[in-house]
Amino acid sequence: MANRIPKCIAPWVYLDILPDGVVVPCCSNSTELGDLKKQSLEDIWNGDPMKKIRLEMLNDILPESCALCIQQDETTTLKYFYNQKFSSSIPEVYDMTNPDGSVKEVKIKGFDFRISNKCNFKCRTCWSKLSSSINFETRTNNLGEYYEEPILNIGNYFDFKKMYQDNIDNLELIEFSGGEVLLMDEHYEMLQYFIDNKKQSQIELRYNTNFSTLEYKNYKVFDMWRKWDIRKLEVNVSIDEIGVRSEYVRYGTVWNNISSNIKKLLNEFKTSYHYLENGRFIFSANIVVSIFNVYRIPEIITNLNQIGLITDANEFSNFTLSLEGGMDGGIYDLELYPISERKKIKEKLLQFSSTYPVDISQKLEQVIEKLDNPEETNKDKINKFLEKTNKLDTIRNQNLLKVIPELQCLVDYVS
Numbered sequence: 001m002a003n004r005i006p007k008c009i010a011p012w013v014y015l016d017i018l019p020d021g022v023v024v025p026c027c028s029n030s031t032e033l034g035d036l037k038k039q040s041l042e043d044i045w046n047g048d049p050m051k052k053i054r055l056e057m058l059n060d061i062l063p064e065s066c067a068l069c070i071q072q073d074e075t076t077t078l079k080y081f082y083n084q085k086f087s088s089s090i091p092e093v094y095d096m097t098n099p100d101g102s103v104k105e106v107k108i109k110g111f112d113f114r115i116s117n118k119c120n121f122k123c124r125t126c127w128s129k130l131s132s133s134i135n136f137e138t139r140t141n142n143l144g145e146y147y148e149e150p151i152l153n154i155g156n157y158f159d160f161k162k163m164y165q166d167n168i169d170n171l172e173l174i175e176f177s178g179g180e181v182l183l184m185d186e187h188y189e190m191l192q193y194f195i196d197n198k199k200q201s202q203i204e205l206r207y208n209t210n211f212s213t214l215e216y217k218n219y220k221v222f223d224m225w226r227k228w229d230i231r232k233l234e235v236n237v238s239i240d241e242i243g244v245r246s247e248y249v250r251y252g253t254v255w256n257n258i259s260s261n262i263k264k265l266l267n268e269f270k271t272s273y274h275y276l277e278n279g280r281f282i283f284s285a286n287i288v289v290s291i292f293n294v295y296r297i298p299e300i301i302t303n304l305n306q307i308g309l310i311t312d313a314n315e316f317s318n319f320t321l322s323l324e325g326g327m328d329g330g331i332y333d334l335e336l337y338p339i340s341e342r343k344k345i346k347e348k349l350l351q352f353s354s355t356y357p358v359d360i361s362q363k364l365e366q367v368i369e370k371l372d373n374p375e376e377t378n379k380d381k382i383n384k385f386l387e388k389t390n391k392l393d394t395i396r397n398q399n400l401l402k403v404i405p406e407l408q409c410l411v412d413y414v415s
Contacts, residue, residue: 004094006057008069008079009086011050012093013109017160019117019152019179020129025053027112027177028068028078036158042106051101058097073362085173085204086110108163110173115160115186117152119179121210121252123240124392125290125324125332130178133252141395155186164190168197177208188219201229208286210250211237211261222268230269234282236320237262241293242303248403249292251396259307266308284318285309289367290332291385295345295406297321297367298352316357323366331385334370335377341409342371382414 006012016024021036023044031053034044044050056063062070062079069077083090086109096103119131128135132151139146154160164171174190181187194203205228214221225233239258241249246258269281285304287293293300301319304310310319324332337345346368353360389400401408 005090006054006093007060007062008057008066008082009090009093010079010082011054011057012096012103013086013089013107014082014111014173015045015108016112016114017154017158018114018129019154020147021154021157025050025065026078026082027175029063029065031063031065036154041158041163045106046102053101054097054103055101058093058101071366073365076362082110107170108167109170110175111164112175112177113181113187113190114177114179115154116184117147117179118183119210120183120212121180121250122396123250124248124292124389125240125288125327126178127327132179137395141391143391160186161190165193168194168199171199171203173204173206175206175208180210180213181207182209182211182213182221183216185217188216188221188224191224195224195227200227201232204232204234206234206236208236208238210253211235211258211265212253214261214264222265230281234284235265236284236286237309238288239285239300239304240288240290241296242300245293245296245403248398248400249290251398262307262309282318283309284314284320286320286322288322288324289334290324291334291336291407291410292332292404294334294337294367294371295348297349297364301352312357317360317363319363321363321367323370328388329381329384331381331388333381334367335373335375336382336385336410337371338377338409338413339374342373346371377413379414382410386410386414 010026014026015033016026017036018024023033023036023041024030025033031049033049034047036044039047053063066079069079074080089109096105098104114130117128117130117132117135119126119133122131122133122137126134128138128146129152135146135152136150138144149156176187191205194200237258238250240246243255246255247253265283269283287297287300289297301310304319305316310316323334326333334342334345349364349367349371353364393399401411
């Protein structure tokens with residue numbers, strides 16, 4: 001092993017378990033490390049894929065599968081975040097790693113909580129593995145691959161509770177992502193276990209949620225969050241559009257409900273935690289940028305400012321722009337727009353950026369790069385996009401061009 005300091009600490013302390021039991025290094029790397037339906041966690045932790053990644057990291061190499069961290073600005077990468085978050089573990093790495101890349105003990109300090117695909121939304125850029133509602137729709141209408149189980153849940157073949165209880169003294173970070181975590185019993189049971197064991201100031205909670213539900217069965221999420229150390233709590237609301245458009249792009253959304261819940265949380269933490277001198281509750285928006293909404297990034301951000309989410313208290317910067325991940329062969333890519341339209345969108349975004357209260361050029365960088373792609377629009381992809389969109393519109397009684405008229409340019413392009 002060449003170095004004592006790894007390129008990224010995550011393979012020693014962190015893992016991401018998907019609802020179907022597949023384990024990957026993190027949400028930015030889809031390398032399959034193993035499958036909990038067939039292997040134990042210990043076998044996966046020291047399996048060949050994980051050992052290979054560790055050795056590469058110790059040789060100052062980011063694997064090709066870490067493409068997002070390679071492409072992005074250093075300080076915006078997950079690698080940078082994990083290296084900061086788990087910095088205390090970095091000096092231990094060399095001594096705890098065997099020459100073949102295995103480690104001497106399983107010591108989990110962080111994980112992505114994706115125990116289930118249970119979700120009440122059917123977002124246009126999501127799929128069955130991460131939404132039980134999409135899985136049901138796909139199966140009922142024969143739209144493609146689906147899972148036989150109505151709701152995926154790794155608890156059916158893996159003792160998830162034992163994993164976090166065994167590692168309770170090690171845990172520093174839990175990230176929550178889709179399905180919809182605020183609709184999962186296991187989420188509330190786990191939080192209660194941590195509260196009972198007084199771990200509110202040890203474990204950081206980072207949520208990605210559609211924020212449609214604040215009360216579930218007998219649980220009220222605000223009641224649990226009030227007991228948490230505010231400096232260890234971050235809530236990111238997935239908002240890809242606003243108003244009627246949000247109800248199209250993220251089917252299941254009732255926009256008035258989402259905006260009302262945002263205001264409730266803002267009021268709750270303003271009134272309950274204002275006395276914390278060093279407290280900083282992080283509440284932000286995650287906007288997944290796709291062909292559906294790239295034209296309207298300025299309108300979305302402006303609206304979130306108006307309802308009080310993006311404000312000067314957070315330097316007008318508490319939002320992220322994440323590119324849609326190439327679903328269905330890239331039929332939602334920004335490059336589906338004709339080059340002339342891409343130029344118009346770019347000009348609009350740059351104009352908005354030039355008048356924004358703070359510098360957001362770094363947030364827009366990947367979007368602009370996509371729009372600058374000189375390749376001609378792929379007509380086959382447009383036709384596939386329109387075919388799938390029309391099928392879903394028929395099933396959901398929606399109409400693409402009625403809600404998003406700027407996409408008429410795609411119809412015109414292939415006519």
